[in-house]
Amino acid sequence: MNIASVRRPIVPPTPPRAPDDMSFLGKLAVIRRNMIATWGQRAYEEEIIPGRFIFRNSFILNRPDAIRHILLSNYENYTRTPAGIRMLRPVLGDGLLIAEGHSWTFQRRTLAPAFTPRATANxxxxxxxxLDETIAKLDARTGEAVDLRETMQRMTLEIAGRTMFSFGMDRHGPTLRNFIMEYAERLGRAYFLDMVLPVSWPSPMDFARARFRTRWTEFVAMLIAERRAAGKKDGAPPRDLFDLMDEARDPETGKGFSDAQLVDEVATMILAGHETTATALFWALYLLALDPDTQEEVASETRGEHLDSIADIDRQKFTRAVIDETMRLYPPAFLVARAARDKDNAAGIEIGKGDIIMIAPWLLHRHEKLWDQPNAFIPKRFMSKEPPDRFAYLPFGAGPRVCIGAPFAQAESVLALARLIGAFRIDLADSNPVIPLGVVTTQPDHSPMFRITRR
Structure with a gap:
């Protein structure tokens, strides 16, 4: 895709690329700190990188036709890896994100009505x-150094709480944040035995994860009980996601979620929703602080807009392109790993039973054969008449297992960025480069300070 640009686009900082001949032990030492830093130049240039991963054949795929086969044409042949299940199950249980087979089909069908464009609009x-409350708080801090990453985390958590339960997270937010930080800092990282042992054999860290899960599910169940105690008027339309999920029924069987299943679904939606959106908004604000001209284009587009409906959000074409480009450069899920249930042929690639398939949006989105100026921040590439190949751009996955909450996340991200940039000029108060880390999500290595000025 060729991009014509009058001015030179910015190229945000990234980790140094690994030597292509890095040893297995060398990768193992780096992988827990920053998975992104284990890939060398070859991974950004070649379509297929065969290798070995924990005693199994592995393939990194950067070919859209092969990725289409894995994620769409024959997706049922590929399951999460043991390490992936260990990392996610303690916080998500058997929710939609990691369910397989009939369980996944039931959950997807049952949840689908809660995430339609009409439901999102409500x-x-x-x-x-x-957003009104967040802007008011930031207004009182103009001219000061502000941690916008923390602000985005608190804001998206509050949005998650209100859209899910219709109540604020003043009382429960700190506890929820503590759970997330506790898990991400230690339990959510893959250790050697997590990667080599079958899921049925507990690794040493699995015992700590099990204790965490007990406390975590009790907390989510308490939130659900508090929401149910608030009740709902008979005959009234659903007022939040919980109403929609609690009343949801499989259109084929008429079956709804049990209380235990509802806990896992609520946990999935809160965690997958607020943390990834907060991170995407942080990176968007960081990029716009590095690129004042693009920031002014966003501000110009939002000027005079009310921005209080889906129709208003849909008109923000350039702001949407900024969000799309941000998630290209900093995809929330930097790696999708799958294990083959049986042998297969993916667009000419022979895959054996048990082989590990790695589709890394971080690599795919910066691949030199798929993108013009792949490391540069150029939002207008997403306003081109030639959109990127559907299987070369995967911020929300693809195929039947594409993120069910993508329309909600996109609406929230565009609305938040438009409102924030429409209200404030954002500048960096910290000159240290921010380096992305691949740990659970694509996170910054530190939270830089920003200065905000009222427009």
Whole structure:
């Protein structure tokens, strides 16, 4: 895709690329700190990188036709790896994100009505109320150094709480944040035995994860009980995601979620929703602080807009392109790993039973054969008449298992960025480069300070 640009685009900082001949032990030492830093130049140039991963054949795929086969044409042949299940199950249980087979089909069918564009539109007032409060708080801090990463985390958590339960997270937010930080800092990282042992054999860290899961599910069940105690008027339309999920029924069987299943679904939606959106918004603000001209284009587009409905959000074409480009450069899920249930042929690639397939949006989105100026921040590439190949751009996955909450996340991200940049000019108060880390999600290595000025 060729991009014409009058001015030179910015190229944000990234980790140094690994030597292509890095040893297995060398990769193992780096992988827990930053998975992104284990890939060398070859991974950004070649379509297929065969190798070995924990005694199994592995393939890194950068070919859209092969990725299409894995994620769409024959997706049922590929399951999460043991390490992936260990990392996710303690916080998500058997929720939609990691369910397989009939369980996944039931959950997907049952949840689908809760995430239609119409359902998302009904939740926009919750988003705008939180944004009004966030802007008011930031207004009182103009001219000061502000941690916008923390602000985005608190804001998206509040949006998650109100859209899910119709109540604020003042009382429960700190506890929820502590759970997330506790898990991400230690339990959510892959250790050697996590990668080599079958899921049925507990690794040493699995015992700590099990204790965490007990406390975590009790907390989520308490939130659900509090929401149920608030009740709902008979005959009233659903007022939040919990109403939609609690009332959801499989259109084929008429079956709804049990209380235990509802805990896992609520946990999945809160965690997958707020943390990834907060991180995407942080990176968008960081990029716009590095690129004042693009920031002014966003501000110009939002000027005079009310931004309180889906129709208003849909008109923000350039702001949407900024979000799309941000998630190209900093995909929330930097790696998708799958294990083959049986042998297969993916667009000419012979795959054996048990082989590990790695589809890394971080690599795919920066691949030199798929993108013009792949490391540069050029939002207008997403306003081109030639959109990127559907299987070369995977911020929300693809195929039947594409993220069910993608329309909600996109609406929230565009609305938040438009409102924030429409209200404030954002500048960096910290000159240290921010380096992305691949740990659970694509995170910054530190939280830089920003200065905000009222427009």
């Amino acid at each position: 939740l926009v007032p919750h988003m705008t109320a939180v």
